[in-house]
Amino acid sequence: MTGTAGAWVEALARRYGVGQDVGFLGRLPEGEYFWLMAGAGATVLPSVWPEPLPTVAVESISLGVPVVGSGLGGISEIVDKYGAVAPSPEEVAEAVAKVLEAHYDR
Numbered sequence: 001m002t003g004t005a006g007a008w009v010e011a012l013a014r015r016y017g018v019g020q021d022v023g024f025l026g027r028l029p030e031g032e033y034f035w036l037m038a039g040a041g042a043t044v045l046p047s048v049w050p051e052p053l054p055t056v057a058v059e060s061i062s063l064g065v066p067v068v069g070s071g072l073g074g075i076s077e078i079v080d081k082y083g084a085v086a087p088s089p090e091e092v093a094e095a096v097a098k099v100l101e102a103h104y105d106r
Contacts, residue, residue: 003027018093038063042099045069046092064106068095
């Protein structure tokens, strides 16, 4: 996860015992960011406020990478059938597993 090193989401993942399965990174140069995202199995967007236009979700889907996002704001509208919505933080891990098992036409 980019921009999350030392953030609350890293502490939450470690508390739930999944921190070792996720890379928590600082900010990346733009070119490196897109290469990393294009190679991912999924993009997780655990927003805690209603995002009017979640550009991370748009970028991810445009690269062929499914999105797991919270159900706030426009995230669920953009994710639609190309990913999963996790209504609560506790359901993020389950949604990620579901997305990684699905076969999306990249």
